[in-house]
Amino acid sequence: MSTQHDPPSGPAGALPATRPEVVLAASMFVGVWLAWPWFAFNAFALGLEDKAQLAKRLMVGFAGSSALAILAFSLLEPESFDASLLGLLFDDPEPDDFSFFPYVVIALVGWKALTAYRLYEDQRLRAEVYEYYGGTLRNSVPLVVGGVMIRSWVLLQLLPVGWWTLVIA
Amino acid sequence: MTDDPHIQRLLDRAFARIDHNDLLGAFDILHELLTLDPDVGEAHALLALCLIDMHSLGSARAEAETALNLDSDSAFAHQAMGSVSLVEGKLEAAEAHFEQARALEPANATHYESLANLDALRERPYRHWLDQAIALAPEDASILAAISKERFLAGDLVEARRYADNALASDPEHGDALLAKARVLLHAGDIDDARVHVVAALHADAMDTDALHLLVAVRARKNPALGMWMRWSLWTETMSRGKRIAWLVGLLVGSRFLAQLFSDLGLPRLSGFVQTAWLAFVAYSWIGPEVFRRLLARELADVQLDDTY
Numbered sequence: 001m002s003t004q005h006d007p008p009s010g011p012a013g014a015l016p017a018t019r020p021e022v023v024l025a026a027s028m029f030v031g032v033w034l035a036w037p038w039f040a041f042n043a044f045a046l047g048l049e050d051k052a053q054l055a056k057r058l059m060v061g062f063a064g065s066s067a068l069a070i071l072a073f074s075l076l077e078p079e080s081f082d083a084s085l086l087g088l089l090f091d092d093p094e095p096d097d098f099s100f101f102p103y104v105v106i107a108l109v110g111w112k113a114l115t116a117y118r119l120y121e122d123q124r125l126r127a128e129v130y131e132y133y134g135g136t137l138r139n140s141v142p143l144v145v146g147g148v149m150i151r152s153w154v155l156l157q158l159l160p161v162g163w164w165t166l167v168i169a
Numbered sequence: 170m171t172d173d174p175h176i177q178r179l180l181d182r183a184f185a186r187i188d189h190n191d192l193l194g195a196f197d198i199l200h201e202l203l204t205l206d207p208d209v210g211e212a213h214a215l216l217a218l219c220l221i222d223m224h225s226l227g228s229a230r231a232e233a234e235t236a237l238n239l240d241s242d243s244a245f246a247h248q249a250m251g252s253v254s255l256v257e258g259k260l261e262a263a264e265a266h267f268e269q270a271r272a273l274e275p276a277n278a279t280h281y282e283s284l285a286n287l288d289a290l291r292e293r294p295y296r297h298w299l300d301q302a303i304a305l306a307p308e309d310a311s312i313l314a315a316i317s318k319e320r321f322l323a324g325d326l327v328e329a330r331r332y333a334d335n336a337l338a339s340d341p342e343h344g345d346a347l348l349a350k351a352r353v354l355l356h357a358g359d360i361d362d363a364r365v366h367v368v369a370a371l372h373a374d375a376m377d378t379d380a381l382h383l384l385v386a387v388r389a390r391k392n393p394a395l396g397m398w399m400r401w402s403l404w405t406e407t408m409s410r411g412k413r414i415a416w417l418v419g420l421l422v423g424s425r426f427l428a429q430l431f432s433d434l435g436l437p438r439l440s441g442f443v444q445t446a447w448l449a450f451v452a453y454s455w456i457g458p459e460v461f462r463r464l465l466a467r468e469l470a471d472v473q474l475d476d477t478y
Contacts, residue, residue: 113422
């Protein structure tokens, strides 16, 4: 039997893998529309074993976000619709009258953060092992910066504004 | 075990080299041994363990498979394959091999220790494995140190100190034992003594991640801002994954809720304060790890390793 060994090498990944904390940053500064598909892509790039759990987390995340977004929309007065939505999405002045709308949106933000943290935690250890064994993790910060720059275009012009805007924001 | 005394001598030498963290030395001996007799399963299994530490997982798996093919009833071969599976992140496969090793060699404490490591990684209770291991090897410094760490993380500092002392009494130069003691000393505020123990552990193994973390923790205690970060990190690290996420999301939602509530109550300054505090926390926790890494590099430059390393 042979005992010939090559020098130690890292995992050979065909797809570019990114540091999970950068993808987490994308979920905070850019939005779900970029971060969650990126988490899914990164899972394949890192060779994450449990894809079923990834799919479950994404589905539960979307279902919960959609329910909260629909609830938030049902609380809006039709005439305050645009101002409230834009105000919450882009930190413009908020409506003067008291409304439960911002509180539901805070719950929505919390739900999306919970999903993002769980996706991040699923990939954190795997990424460390990947790097430890010679794999190269990309920084990908320029992608986050680019995402921030086109965020408003994606949310308000690429797609019609609706309750789903709150989900993917 | 082999009948050839020369082969057995080489195997013993390889084990001794590994005990002294001389992986390349062990690798060379095993290479020589397998050139003489390529069918020594134990050598293939040991080579697999060497290759794991040399970051060559593909070769490690090949060697562990060869060991299992040569003797599928070898506990050591299952131990090696379990270790390969563990670092590959294949935790169920690792568990199956460690369990098989335990079934084949129920009196070997190493298998219980491996199962404890596996369950610790999965954030499951693992104390019962360590109790079984220590019952089989009451003076094993590695197991005593592992129990000390488990007790420390559980907040039982008295027991953590007792087991750390026992581990050091059993082997005063054991890296894990030194770290166990350093952890307890650092928590008690005895920073200088903790540093002595950490540096001694680094002399045994300069790449010990736990030792490096503790070394930075020792330094951070002298810097209040970094010390605060370290306390936060240690506090969150001792939590389960779910609890840690719940805390972070709770802080996010809580701060936003308070800011909105103060705004609705006509207290804009208080609302602004909450938002600023949250932003400061986010910036601090974002910068903290990077500052920590730089501190680590500077600290490592100061660590003088002895000539025998």
